[in-house]
Structure formats: structure tokens, C-alpha cells
Amino acid sequence: MAANPQFLKFVDDNQDHLIDRLAQAVAIPSVSGNLSYVKDVENMAEWLVQQLKALGATVEKRPIGKHTIEGQEVDLPPVVIGQVGSDPKKKTLLVYGHYDVQPALLEDGWKYPPFELTRDPEGSGRLFGRGATDDKGPVLGWLNVLDAHKQLGLELPVNLKMCFEGMEENGSENLDKFIESEKDKFFAGVDCMCISDNYWLDTKTPCLTYGLRGVNYYEIRINGPGRDLHSGVFGGTVHEPMTDLFAIMSKLVTPDGQILITGIKDLIAPVTEDERKKFEAIHFKLRDIEEAVGAPVTIYDDSIQTLMGRMRNPSLSLHGIEGAFSAPGSKTVIPASVKGKFSIRLVPNLTIKSVTDLVIKYVEEEFKKLGSKNKLEVVLTHGGEPWIADPNHYSYRAAHRATEAVYGQTPDYTREGGSIPVTLDFANILGLNVLLLPVGRGDDGAHSINEKIDTSNYINGTKLLGTYMYELAASNE
Amino acid sequence: MAANPQFLKFVDDNQDHLIDRLAQAVAIPSVSGNLSYVKDVENMAEWLVQQLKALGATVEKRPIGKHTIEGQEVDLPPVVIGQVGSDPKKKTLLVYGHYDVQPALLEDGWKYPPFELTRDPEGSGRLFGRGATDDKGPVLGWLNVLDAHKQLGLELPVNLKMCFEGMEENGSENLDKFIESEKDKFFAGVDCMCISDNYWLDTKTPCLTYGLRGVNYYEIRINGPGRDLHSGVFGGTVHEPMTDLFAIMSKLVTPDGQILITGIKDLIAPVTEDERKKFEAIHFKLRDIEEAVGAPVTIYDDSIQTLMGRMRNPSLSLHGIEGAFSAPGSKTVIPASVKGKFSIRLVPNLTIKSVTDLVIKYVEEEFKKLGSKNKLEVVLTHGGEPWIADPNHYSYRAAHRATEAVYGQTPDYTREGGSIPVTLDFANILGLNVLLLPVGRGDDGAHSINEKIDTSNYINGTKLLGTYMYELAASNE
Numbered sequence: 001m002a003a004n005p006q007f008l009k010f011v012d013d014n015q016d017h018l019i020d021r022l023a024q025a026v027a028i029p030s031v032s033g034n035l036s037y038v039k040d041v042e043n044m045a046e047w048l049v050q051q052l053k054a055l056g057a058t059v060e061k062r063p064i065g066k067h068t069i070e071g072q073e074v075d076l077p078p079v080v081i082g083q084v085g086s087d088p089k090k091k092t093l094l095v096y097g098h099y100d101v102q103p104a105l106l107e108d109g110w111k112y113p114p115f116e117l118t119r120d121p122e123g124s125g126r127l128f129g130r131g132a133t134d135d136k137g138p139v140l141g142w143l144n145v146l147d148a149h150k151q152l153g154l155e156l157p158v159n160l161k162m163c164f165e166g167m168e169e170n171g172s173e174n175l176d177k178f179i180e181s182e183k184d185k186f187f188a189g190v191d192c193m194c195i196s197d198n199y200w201l202d203t204k205t206p207c208l209t210y211g212l213r214g215v216n217y218y219e220i221r222i223n224g225p226g227r228d229l230h231s232g233v234f235g236g237t238v239h240e241p242m243t244d245l246f247a248i249m250s251k252l253v254t255p256d257g258q259i260l261i262t263g264i265k266d267l268i269a270p271v272t273e274d275e276r277k278k279f280e281a282i283h284f285k286l287r288d289i290e291e292a293v294g295a296p297v298t299i300y301d302d303s304i305q306t307l308m309g310r311m312r313n314p315s316l317s318l319h320g321i322e323g324a325f326s327a328p329g330s331k332t333v334i335p336a337s338v339k340g341k342f343s344i345r346l347v348p349n350l351t352i353k354s355v356t357d358l359v360i361k362y363v364e365e366e367f368k369k370l371g372s373k374n375k376l377e378v379v380l381t382h383g384g385e386p387w388i389a390d391p392n393h394y395s396y397r398a399a400h401r402a403t404e405a406v407y408g409q410t411p412d413y414t415r416e417g418g419s420i421p422v423t424l425d426f427a428n429i430l431g432l433n434v435l436l437l438p439v440g441r442g443d444d445g446a447h448s449i450n451e452k453i454d455t456s457n458y459i460n461g462t463k464l465l466g467t468y469m470y471e472l473a474a475s476n477e
Numbered sequence: 478m479a480a481n482p483q484f485l486k487f488v489d490d491n492q493d494h495l496i497d498r499l500a501q502a503v504a505i506p507s508v509s510g511n512l513s514y515v516k517d518v519e520n521m522a523e524w525l526v527q528q529l530k531a532l533g534a535t536v537e538k539r540p541i542g543k544h545t546i547e548g549q550e551v552d553l554p555p556v557v558i559g560q561v562g563s564d565p566k567k568k569t570l571l572v573y574g575h576y577d578v579q580p581a582l583l584e585d586g587w588k589y590p591p592f593e594l595t596r597d598p599e600g601s602g603r604l605f606g607r608g609a610t611d612d613k614g615p616v617l618g619w620l621n622v623l624d625a626h627k628q629l630g631l632e633l634p635v636n637l638k639m640c641f642e643g644m645e646e647n648g649s650e651n652l653d654k655f656i657e658s659e660k661d662k663f664f665a666g667v668d669c670m671c672i673s674d675n676y677w678l679d680t681k682t683p684c685l686t687y688g689l690r691g692v693n694y695y696e697i698r699i700n701g702p703g704r705d706l707h708s709g710v711f712g713g714t715v716h717e718p719m720t721d722l723f724a725i726m727s728k729l730v731t732p733d734g735q736i737l738i739t740g741i742k743d744l745i746a747p748v749t750e751d752e753r754k755k756f757e758a759i760h761f762k763l764r765d766i767e768e769a770v771g772a773p774v775t776i777y778d779d780s781i782q783t784l785m786g787r788m789r790n791p792s793l794s795l796h797g798i799e800g801a802f803s804a805p806g807s808k809t810v811i812p813a814s815v816k817g818k819f820s821i822r823l824v825p826n827l828t829i830k831s832v833t834d835l836v837i838k839y840v841e842e843e844f845k846k847l848g849s850k851n852k853l854e855v856v857l858t859h860g861g862e863p864w865i866a867d868p869n870h871y872s873y874r875a876a877h878r879a880t881e882a883v884y885g886q887t888p889d890y891t892r893e894g895g896s897i898p899v900t901l902d903f904a905n906i907l908g909l910n911v912l913l914l915p916v917g918r919g920d921d922g923a924h925s926i927n928e929k930i931d932t933s934n935y936i937n938g939t940k941l942l943g944t945y946m947y948e949l950a951a952s953n954e
Contacts, residue, residue, distance in 0.1 A: 213709065215709065215809065217807040217809070224772060224774045225770045225772050225774055226772050229770060231692075231792070231794040231796070231820060231822065231895075232690060232692065232822060232893070232894045232895020232896060233787070233893075233894045233895055234769075234770060234787065235787075235792035235793070235794045235820075235822050235894060236734050236786035236787055236790055236791070236792030236822065236894070237734075237766060237770075237775055237776060237777075237783050237787045237792075238766075238770055238774045238776060239732060239733070239734075239774045239775075239776055240732075240734075240794055240795070242794070242795040242796070242797075243731070243732050243795055244732050246723055246726045247727050247731075249727075250723040250724050250726075250727035250728075251727075253720055254720070255716060255717075255720050255721050255724055255847040255848060255849045256848065256849075257713050257714075257717075257720075289711075289714060289715075292711075293702045293703065293706065293711060293714075293715055294702050294703015294704055294813075295701060295702050295703050295850075296850060297715045297716045297849075297850040297851055298714055298715055298716075298850070299713075299714060299715060299716055300714070309713035309714045310710065310711065310712075310713055310714045313713055314713070315708070315712035315713030315714075316712070317708040317719070317720075317809070317811050318719040318723055318801075319708070319719070319801065319802040319808060319809065319810055319811075319812070320719075320798065320801030320802030320803050320808075320810075320812070321797065321798055321801065321803060322803055322805060324795075324796065324797030324798065324803070325796040325797030325818060326797050326798060326799055326801070326803035327799065330694040330796075330818065330820070330858050331796060331797075331818075332692065332694070332794070332796065332820055332895075333796055334794050334796075335796075335797070341807065341808075343708060343712075343807070343809055345708065345709065345712050345713065370732040371732060371733065372732045372774075373772075373773060373774040373775070374774055381807050382807050416709070416710075417709045417710045417711070417712060418708075418710055418809075419709060
């Protein structure tokens, strides 16, 4: 079912009004996890509540506990939940977004004050401001959809449940508990879910995102002498923890990114024909990644292999060493105990546990081969499972049709190389198909200075979210 | 020629007086390289000048230029030069010491105020205080010798030239230039040299030290992406500088300390029969090094191999990485450019240049094998040549006899694993045999809290230096 043409026309005709809404939202510096902005985050939640009420939703601000910032205990930003419609004949769509933002200061190098939405005076259509694309723009997309339907006197084609949090930029503390506790209450009866909190791969091609890599973070701890030693006095007499650490960490991954830990490759789910086609169809040029990276240092000369390296395959990165000399200059220390840090990005069917078992076994075996008298410990300091959704689910097919209708383009089917933990929480706790439907472009600079959203993405994004609802409603599954 | 018995008796009979002299010296907090103590360092030089004058030496304070401390330009501490006797029939001995000390604060954990010489109340005979052993005690040993001879109305058996500096703890800035400029003036006519600024290997056995390892410090710099990357987004797509760095640095040295850089082993001078015997004769138990290191992590179970590992063979230590993640916690960064730091301790016949040529060649070849698109640079950031003296020179033989006379023990012949750069400056610029004749014990804690010298070492050390002069005078070479 195509979107109601009146809706699309309303969005086109009311662009300034919709941009003004975004300007209001950006003007509230809702930086989470910072004592100076606690009141602003609260104000932002309240602004959202008032907006949603005015647009006809039933809304609640729900407290989710306390946390400590800079030594002071304060309330966590509330979760704002809202609902429009409860017709049992309609599908029920759950959407998520966040109303908090990353910190931003003009002196960091912003061209314009970060908390004043600024239209690019050069006419590019870019709207600069903190939160413009992450994630106020997409959240307001939903508000814009409600606005249009209310003003046009139209019913929504689906029941809409909304869950907006204010702690996404600081680890979504307690959100999982909230989802769990509301599983059979607010979240009851939801058919599928849509999250708009990631980005197109490039600047031209809309995409649907159906996977996220997980991540296991490890420390290899090697303890030797009782204290740091001077290499002049003890060099050549003792087993040095650094030598052991380099020997082991050099055996984890090859310079061309092949993970050497026995058994990990065998766990990777085979690539299906459907997956391969989706990767081959992605609009992506090697030049794009070289530009993003800032140097011609890609492992593969082939764009599909590069995409799969980022999205479909595990990767292992060495991050650093704690306890060794790390300052400028020349210090002749033999560090007594060091922690080497590395992480592995997980993809199906690698799990936190299966990978950790293999890592510990491999590292311990490699250490034994060294014949060192030092002590070794391998520790998983953080684990996050990978996630993948069925990209042929009716929700994805609806988003596919909506993208074609709004943009006249076939969407890329992408996966994110990094993690978006809330996705897993919703998917796993509620047992839902989750669609990641980005609104902004790959160059929006979500956590950087000069964050922006293009006017066309904000306006077409609003149309996309609305059209997706109509396509969802039309689905017979 | 045995020392004059009157001299030895004087030292025994005047212990309190000699210890009082050390207390006076320790009371002046002559911490070099620290703006707050500039005046104290000057006072210490002046105290030394007055003492030497009173003991019959001709003395001069010589300015050696300026340096900048904490942004302020100040005079370098003067070199104090003194002389007693100029009889062309006698040998002329040059001695060196330093009157500056390491920083020390009671709150660092000292048992007693660091700038008040404190006799151990438990009766061990230890004299605690900053500089007690490094290097005020040994310097005062020479003053004590002069004191005894003056009070007894005895002539010194040699001509004595003294050179005491106040910047040893801060790199002996400009001392090399001073030596060079005075080569044919103050330093003219010197036959041999004695420096007391190192320590016995253990706590029981006097030693003569005839070698020092040099040190070359290197950085392996690897540059990849234009900026730090997020491992979620880019892990698996680019050549990571950290992976390259670990691959290379793991190929420099084995966990049991064998240097893998091609050609370095071939440069090591073969061990002579005389050398081997000297190593075999050293009083040293593996337990000693395990205690010093604080854990049973020695490479060798054999004490001679351990000693040669420390003194006779080159060693390679990995010190750390600049530019990588080094803090506690878990950061998923792909560092864009990193500097791996390592150093190689040099022994005859390894030179700064020959080793550097081999290091650069080897590292560049190993890097090529990786097939990485990143950029590599290998840089020598500091170089110091190794030094070895002829331990059968008459000066060493004189010290050997003096040690037997004072301690009733055969001295160990040791080498230091670390560097004492002034030794090379004197040896090379003046072309002298330099004897390193330690006064303090291996557990004196020169740069630590609770630095001490044992009363017996201070008193016997004074006798040793005096007796060495007599033995030197008796030598016919």
C-alpha cells in the first residue's frame, strides 16, 4: 500500500515547520552523562512529552533508576514511552530512538554554535547542529509523521508504540531492565520494530541494515619480576613480560587481517547465496573507504571483500598495552607486568563463549611454547554477541518498498561493523525482528564536530518512515 | 707498597669525625636539575671547595655554561677541580665523583628525613641519607684520605687530581666539553683514573669494575590510516599499524633473550680465557638476582651464564609503544600511527653504527615480508658505545692488592650492564685507563628511598682509596 499522497504532500509543503521542530530540539543541549547538562536532558524529555501529547499520543515519562556522574548520584534520564492507536486489526510497530546527544563545544572546532541548528549558508541544504542526525532528526521523523496525520485528520495505518531513551550515548544504562520489566505490559502485542540510529554506507544510497558485529575485548596479562627493572642491570638475565607479550600477540592475527586463533574460522556461518547477492548489490567503491580512512591502506583491492571484511567476517585488532612505557622519549625500563589489549569482532555463529574458550586455549598453548617463567592470564573484559535479522522479513520488505517509493532507488542491504547494544536487547528480550532503517548519510559525522543532517534526508526520511508504516500495514504476513 | 699504617689507624680512630663530615654533606640537599634546589647545589660546591682548601688542596670552581630548568635559564653547577702534589717522580692519579644527588622527599616513604644522615637505631651500622652512597660517601672518602695525611703530616704517595661535578644525575651536561677543553691543561700528565660511582654486585664482596655496556635506543615508527579508526567500522578492512608493529617487534628477540637480528651475534668479541676465569670467580648466587628481581624469572639456572647475560653479552628489551591505547579499560581504537620502542645493550665489538646498520636492514626486510601498505621508519633515538678497560693494567692490579689488604678478600671483577657515560668521556678524550672502584654495596638503593651506606663501607672505603694510592705508587709500570 503506497503512502497516502496527502501525507507526502504535507511533508513537502511544511518543510520549514518541520525544520523548525528540529531547531527546537537541537536547541536543548541534552548531553547525557555530564553533570552540567542533567537539567537539559530532563528538559529534552519534557519537550518530547509535550510534543507527543500535542500530536495526539498517550505519553509517559518513566524513571529507570539512578546513576553516579562525577561522584554525584542523580536520576537516570527517564524513558519516554508513547502510543498512538490500539486497533487489534492493525499491526503494531515499535520504534526506538534517543533524545540525548554527544558533548559539543564551539571551541572544539564547530563552524557554528553546536546547539543552534544552522542551515548551511552556502546552500548545500545541510543542517548543522549536535543531534541533528544522531538521533534527534530521526526521532523527529516520527513526530513529523504524527503531525501530518493529525493535521490532515488521517488515522495511522498501524498502531505505533514509541520508546525514546536519554542515555544512549552513555551505555543505555538500565534500558535492558526496563524492556524486561515492560515485556508483557507496554511492549505487549508488538509485531516488529524499527530503529533509526545508524547511517547510509555512502552519501547517495539509502540502506536497510540487518546485522551488527559483536565484540569480545580481551586482556593478556603477563606478570614477571616483582617490580619494574632497569634494562641495563637486568637486560639479558630475566624473562621479560614484554617479550612474551609481543611473541603471543604477534600470533593472533596476520598483517592482512587473518585471525590465527585455532577454530575461529570454522565457526563462521557459511555465506548463503542470498547474502552474497546482497553484498554484491551494495553501492560501494573502494575509494569511499580510502577517503574515510585517510590513506590507501585497505587490505583488499576488491570492494566486496572489503565490505565483507567490515560486515560479514570477524576481525581482530590490537589496541595497546597497559603497564609499558607509552610516553614520548626513551625510557630503558623492563616493565614488570603488562596487559596487552585486543578485541575480536564477532559474527554469526561466533558467540562470546565459544570464541573466549578458543582464545584462552590458544593463548595458553602459545605461551607454553615460549618456555617463559612469567605468569600468564587471559581475561575477557567485555563481551557483546553479534546480531543478525532476517532481511526477508515482511518488515524489511516493507522498508524496501518504502525506500523505492520515496527515493526511487533499491536500498543497499548493509550490516554494521560495530555494535548497537540496544538492538540486541530489544531483539532478544522481546523476540522481535528489528529493522535498522537509517535516515542520515555516511558523512553526517554523528560523534564529530559539525554534525549535520541534509535537509533532503530529514524531509525524505520523514516520508520514508511514514511510507514504511503504510507498506507494513499492507503486508499480509 | 702497603699503606702507611698511621693512615689506617687514623681512619679507625676518627670514625665519628669522618661520619660527621658525611653528615655535613648529606645535610645540603644538592638535588640537580630542580629549580628549588639550585642554590643548594651551589652551596654544596662551595662546601666542597672550602673542605678541599682546608685539607691543603689547590681548588677551583669552574663554570661550564648554562642550562634551562623548568623554563628558566640558570648556570650549570660548577665543576670543582682540585689538586694535591705535582711531583714529577710520582704517578698522577685522577679521581672523579659528583656532589649532586637524586631528589628525595620524606613523604616518598623514607624512614628518616632524607637530608639528615641517620645512623640506624637498630645498630646495623647503616647510615641513611640521600647521597650517602651516591656519591657523597665515595667523594668524601678522598677528602678523608687527604684529612688523614694532612693531620699526620704525611705526603701523598701520588699526585692527586680531583674532578667533581654537580650534574651527574642529570646527564653530566657539558662535562665532556670541559674535559676536552682541559685535556692539555688541568688533565695533562694524568697516568690513570679512578671513579667510585658504582656498587658491589652483592653485599659482601668488594669488586673492581672494568666494563660497561653501551645502549642503542630505537623507535620503529609505523604510519597507516590518516587518523585513529574505530575497530567496529574498520576492523578487517585495513592494514593496522599495531599488527605490523607486533609482527616486527616479536622478531627482534626470543623469550629467552636471544637477539634475532641477523649479524649481531657475529660482532660479539670472543670470550678470552682470562675473561672466563674472571666471570667464574665472581661471588654470585642465582638467589641474589632472584631477590633483586623479586621473582624466580631468570633465563638461566646457571650463575655464570646469568652474569654474562648481564655484563658480557648484548641484550634487547622491548620498552613500550607510543601512540597506542595505554590506559586502564577497554578502548576499541585502531591507532593510526605507533612508535614501538626497544633498546639493545652493546658490548665489545658492537658499535652504535654497526648495530644500527644491522637493525635497520633487518627491520626493513622483516617489514617487507609483511606485505603491508603502511609506512615504516626505524630511528636510532640515542646511542652510547660500550666500554671496557684492561683489568690487568697496573691501576687494577693496585686496586686488587688494596682490596686484599683492606678487606682480606679477592675482589670480584665485574662489569656493569648499564652505562656510566662519564667513564667513556674520560677514557676516550683523555686516553686513560679508568678503574671503577666501588665503595658501597649492591643493596645501597642509590636512586631509591632509604638510600644508605654501611659504616664499614664508608670507613673501609676510605682505607681502600688511600691504600690504592700507595699500591699505585709502588707499581713500577
